[in-house]
Amino acid sequence: MTTTSWVPVTEGSDFPVTNLPYGVFTPEGGSARVGAAIGEYVLDLAAALDDAVFAQPSLNAFLAQGRPRWQQVRARITELLTDEAHRELVEPALHRIDEVRLSLPFEVADYVDFYASEYHASNIGRMFRPDSPPLMPNWKHLPVGYHGRAGTVVGSGEPVVRPCGQRKPPQDAEPTFGPSQRLDIEAEVGFVVGTPSSMGTRVSTDEFAEHVFGVCLVNDWSARDIQGWEYVPLGPFLGKSFATSVSPWIVPLDALEPARVATPPQEPEPLDYLREQQSWALDLALEVRLNDEVVSRPPFDTLYWSPAQQLAHMTVNGASLRTGDLYASGTVSGPEPDQRGSLIELSWNGHDPVKLDDGSQRVFLEDDDTVTIRATAPGIEGTRIGFGEVTGTVHPARES
Structure with missing residues (x-):
């Protein structure tokens, strides 16, 4: 797995491309949706993957899809963020983390x-x-x-x-x-x-x-x-x-x-x-x-x-x-x-x-x-x- 992304990632960042944690964010003027953190940015997954399951205000629908799907999505996000060929497509879906509102990432069942x-x-x-x-x-x-x-x-x-x-x-x-x-x-x-x-x-x-x-x-x-x-x-x-x-x-x-x-x-x-x-x-x-x-x-x-x-x-x-x-x-x-x-x-x-x-x-x-x-x-x-x-x-x- 490559450890280098075309997205700038400061040395010592919590969120290098080898991490890609998931959360829920609300961009200014937008609705809450699922994203993945990369450096100082959050990637809008609904936009980047063209998948409505990520246009929801919690991770639950994605969580319910199971491990094979989790691994498939992680592999695709990694590809999008490490292959320069995808930059033009993906860059508009990036938001600075300090410009969005983060919220509880999933609906707690128990x-x-x-x-x-x-x-x-x-x-x-x-x-x-x-x-x-x-x-x-x-x-x-x-x-x-x-x-x-x-x-x-x-x-x-x-x-x-x-x-x-x-x-x-x-x-x-x-x-x-x-x-x-x-x-x-x-x-x-x-x-x-x-x-x-x-x-x-x-x-x-x-x-x-x-x-x-x-x-x-x-x-x-x-x-x-x-x-x-x-x-x-x-x-x-x-x-x-x-x-x-x-x-x-x-x-x-x-x-x-x-x-x-x-x-x-x-x-x-x-x-x-x-x-x-x-x-x-x-x-x-x-x-x-x-x-x-x-x-x-x-x-x-x-x-x-x-x-x-x-x-x-x-x-x-x-x-x-x-x-x-x-x-x-x-x-x-x-x-x-x-x-x-x-x-x-x-x-x-x-x-x-x-x-x-x-x-x-x-x-x-x-x-x-x-x-x-x-x-x-x-x-x-x-x-x-x-x-x-x-x-x-x-x-x-x-x-x-």
Whole structure:
């Protein structure tokens, strides 16, 4: 595959021709449609390919066409952007990314959030169960997760309103109601399902690439005080369901083939349905910025449970997949203090506040704070590809 496009691509760009992520954009005076990012531009696929499936305000119709079609379209886009002979035809379909509006790239059917980082789960266990083993007994036998709320998955840049709810600090006798005082982030990686499955059937780890179209970045905002009071005995609910931000670009799995690495050793050996013939663990380097200052660099390749294992577990009971399903990894954290993907870990539940360059410090998020998550990965032919960014700014609570 050639790594050179006739479209100018700045060195270090997230979007070389070896990437070609998909998103939804609205040009000035036009309607929302599907495009592919190349350098500082987005290619209008409806115009370039003369295909009405891309003249829609979401990727879902294209996602539903399945892997052979995904590969065919990727090959054609690559040809159009690398062969100078196509320049005259294609150039009018290019729009500068900074001159269009990007939006949530797909209609979310269902949303599942996992808890797949051993480092994150162990950190949380040590904080809140210091006299017990950090991991619960089931954790190394199955990918723990919960079914989230698809309707509050939002696009990058959408405001995040501080949620209100019940909170009960340990020292208080009764719960009170009000804005969350412990608003947090969770740096995660998301997987977007294209090909559905039938109710009552299982999807094996080997079928991961036949069903999952691509990968995005996720910030699963969390209200730790609301969550801490409500989560026993049923788990996350209002402390999680107020906003989950997703990046505007979906990187196709085919672009991430060079980023595949072995899943970390798993002991005890997983049950049969969770075993992998070939791993889909990924070497992704995340970066978390708080008010434009890097506070963490979580490594995704340390994740204990791979995305293929997560998909297999999600369907082993016969639950069906639908086009537009999104599932996320859970907070990505590494073994080092500066690799933790949430403020509750970075500040160790408030005992070690995060110090910023302006002299301020954070335990949890304040109003007007902006959080941005980026990531890069090895690309084809030695290139480096990126995911763009998912960003959100905290707005004050609406108390009535």
